[in-house]
Amino acid sequence: MNHWDENAMGIRSDEEERLEPELREALGNFKASVDAWSETMLSRPRQVKAPTRASWNSLTKWALGSLVFAGTVSGGIYENHRQQEAVKIEAARIEDHQRELAAQHPKDEEDLMAKVDSDVAREVPSALEPMASLMEESENTGN
Amino acid sequence: MVKAAAEEIAAQDFDSIVASHRPQIFRFLLASTRDVDLAETLTQDCFLKAHRNWSGFRGESSALTWLMRIAINLQKDHWRNRRLQFWRHARTNSVDLDEASDWLPSGERTVEQQLLAKEKVAQVWRAVENLSERQRSVFLLRYVEELELKEIAETTGMGEGTVKAHLSRALARVRKEFGNNREQD
Numbered sequence: 001m002n003h004w005d006e007n008a009m010g011i012r013s014d015e016e017e018r019l020e021p022e023l024r025e026a027l028g029n030f031k032a033s034v035d036a037w038s039e040t041m042l043s044r045p046r047q048v049k050a051p052t053r054a055s056w057n058s059l060t061k062w063a064l065g066s067l068v069f070a071g072t073v074s075g076g077i078y079e080n081h082r083q084q085e086a087v088k089i090e091a092a093r094i095e096d097h098q099r100e101l102a103a104q105h106p107k108d109e110e111d112l113m114a115k116v117d118s119d120v121a122r123e124v125p126s127a128l129e130p131m132a133s134l135m136e137e138s139e140n141t142g143n
Numbered sequence: 144m145v146k147a148a149a150e151e152i153a154a155q156d157f158d159s160i161v162a163s164h165r166p167q168i169f170r171f172l173l174a175s176t177r178d179v180d181l182a183e184t185l186t187q188d189c190f191l192k193a194h195r196n197w198s199g200f201r202g203e204s205s206a207l208t209w210l211m212r213i214a215i216n217l218q219k220d221h222w223r224n225r226r227l228q229f230w231r232h233a234r235t236n237s238v239d240l241d242e243a244s245d246w247l248p249s250g251e252r253t254v255e256q257q258l259l260a261k262e263k264v265a266q267v268w269r270a271v272e273n274l275s276e277r278q279r280s281v282f283l284l285r286y287v288e289e290l291e292l293k294e295i296a297e298t299t300g301m302g303e304g305t306v307k308a309h310l311s312r313a314l315a316r317v318r319k320e321f322g323n324n325r326e327q328d
Contacts, residue, residue, distance in 0.1 A: 023317065026263040027286050029247055033264050034287050037246035038170035041179050 157197050160206050161190055167207060167288060168214050174271075174283050175218055177237040185221065189214045204297050211288075211298045215280055222276065240268040263321075270317040281306055282313040 019027075168189055172182040192213050193200075200209060244264040249257050271279055277299070284295045292310075296303045 019314075020318075022263075023314070023321070025260075026267055026317070026321070029260050029264050030267040031287050031289075033244055033247040034170060034174045036248050037243065038166065038173050040246070041173065041182075042166055042169055 157194055160193075160210075164207055164210050165190070168210055171211065171283060171288055172214055172218065174287050175279060177240075177243055177268075179238075181221070185214065185217050188217050192217070205294075208294055208297050211284070211290075212300070215299065218280075219276065240265050240272065243268050266320045267317055270313070270320040274313055274316060277301075278309045278313045278316075281309040285310055 165186065169182055169186045172185045172189075173179065176182055176185070189210060193210055200206070204212075244261050247257070247261050247264050252260060271282060274282060280299060281295055281301075284290045284298060285292075290298065292303050292306050295301075295306045299306065301309075
């Protein structure tokens, strides 16, 4: 026997008052089965699951993995950047050197020419004077 | 000092509320979901939420009505989230209808009567499964928790007329299930 059979539930709708005996009994049995199921489940020792810890574990693994990956990638990027900087510095150094050399080259040439001029402008040694006079003669004769 | 004492009294009150209403909340959620783990989780969530808001409970409705309202909202949220996560979590832990009806106590019935009664209970489960979320809540609050129509109206936030209409449709569904079964026999 349950509440529905005893009509002890207090306020009911008109429709509930007219419930067929078969339906009324089925509803009572339905309640009894839910009660029994619920009581059994409540009184059983509850298994302690640790899904949170498991998820924290996997979270930690993911975090560590990401950290290692990020470290590797950023290390590679830093190394690449460092090498590029060294190449740039070396290139700049070579360029400066070449520019210095280029700037120095005309000065050397001028020095050389000045030296040649000065050598030419020097008086002919006495031993070569007969030859010098021959050169002057040939210039005068047009040869 | 006084505040601490008041908090202790409130905590003691809450403990007694948990002890007296936990079975009902769990039973309602179990019948709604047919999933023991989910019902346990939602019951815990319900009391956690109630504890956080315990100071705001003014006793305008009964504690059970208030707790049931929280439980119904949690259940709604759960199904809403589940629908959103359908592709990620298509698996359900709900027991099947025959297993749910196996819990009927044998009482003083003969074996044949017991089988017949189980079959009827399974038909009620089938009807309940096909009800809308609101109809199911109203049906279970009435026929499992045995709340009065006024209490169901307070719990669900519906008018009494709406509650009656939902109950009527739910009963019609159970009758239809019985009728279908008779035709098959």
